[in-house]
Amino acid sequence: MGPMTGVVGRAAARLAELVRAASELDFTWGEREQLAYDLHSASFSEENADARFLMLMMALETLIEQESRSEAAVAHLERLIADTRAGDLPPGEVASLAGSLEELAKRESVGSAGRRLARTLGDTEYLPGEPPPVFFTRCYELRSALVHGHYPRADRGEVGGRAAPLEGFVGDLLGAALLGH
Numbered sequence: 001m002g003p004m005t006g007v008v009g010r011a012a013a014r015l016a017e018l019v020r021a022a023s024e025l026d027f028t029w030g031e032r033e034q035l036a037y038d039l040h041s042a043s044f045s046e047e048n049a050d051a052r053f054l055m056l057m058m059a060l061e062t063l064i065e066q067e068s069r070s071e072a073a074v075a076h077l078e079r080l081i082a083d084t085r086a087g088d089l090p091p092g093e094v095a096s097l098a099g100s101l102e103e104l105a106k107r108e109s110v111g112s113a114g115r116r117l118a119r120t121l122g123d124t125e126y127l128p129g130e131p132p133p134v135f136f137t138r139c140y141e142l143r144s145a146l147v148h149g150h151y152p153r154a155d156r157g158e159v160g161g162r163a164a165p166l167e168g169f170v171g172d173l174l175g176a177a178l179l180g181h
Contacts, residue, residue: 029177032062032063032065033063033174033177035059035062036059036060036062036063036170036173036174037059037174038059039055039056039058039059039062040056040059040167040170040171040174042055043055043056043059043167044167049156049159049160049163050146050154050156050159052163053139053142053143053146053159053160053162053163053166054143054146054147056163056166056167056170057139057140057143057166059170060114060136060139060166060169060170060173061110061114063117063170063173063174063177064110064113064114064117065113065117066107066108066109066110066113067107067108067113067116068106068107068108069104069105069106069107069108073105074105077101077102077104077105078105080101081098081101081102081105084097084098084101085098110140111137111140114136114137114140115133115136115137117136117173118132118133118135118136118169119132119133120132120173120176121169121172121173121176124172126165126166126168126169127161127162127165132169135165135169136169138162139162139166139169142154142158142159142162146159
């Protein structure tokens with residue numbers, strides 16, 4: 001067996017604050033927050049770093065609310081859709097591209113919405129030199145590499161090294177949802 005590394009969990013004071021707030025409030029999670037909480041909690045029992053990281057990313061993604069795009073962005077995408085349909089591509093490719101563009105026209109990307117959510121955490125650095133939007137972006141890129149099977153495979157050390165601070169990141173978002181109610 002190789003060298004062992006330890007991970008320090010969230011501060012006891014923060015946990016006590018959240019437990020106290022939950023007990024003092026007439027509080028119930030919304031469906032989105034409840035699912036995020038369940039996934040976050042379930043991640044604690046996962047030993048595999050990849051699976052733990054992905055479970056935490058799923059918890060995070062359930063908290064992300066995508067907003068509608070601006071009128072200018074929608075108009076631009078509608079022109080692209082019209083140009084795509086008028087082009088000389090095979091029908092299956094036209095349908096696929098137009099469908100993807102139509103989805104883009106409905107709402108902002110998950111990445112953009114995630115960075116907006118991350119900004120609500122202020123200046124806290126979850127890894128040195130990574131304010132919340134940067135931390136989110138790097139985690140989201142790593143998640144995409146894992147889920148979409150990029151090769152070479154994501155480095156296990158990087159996955160494990162991001163899983164612990166990601167636990168705190170998601171926990172802080174859940175805590176903000178709790179304390180904000």
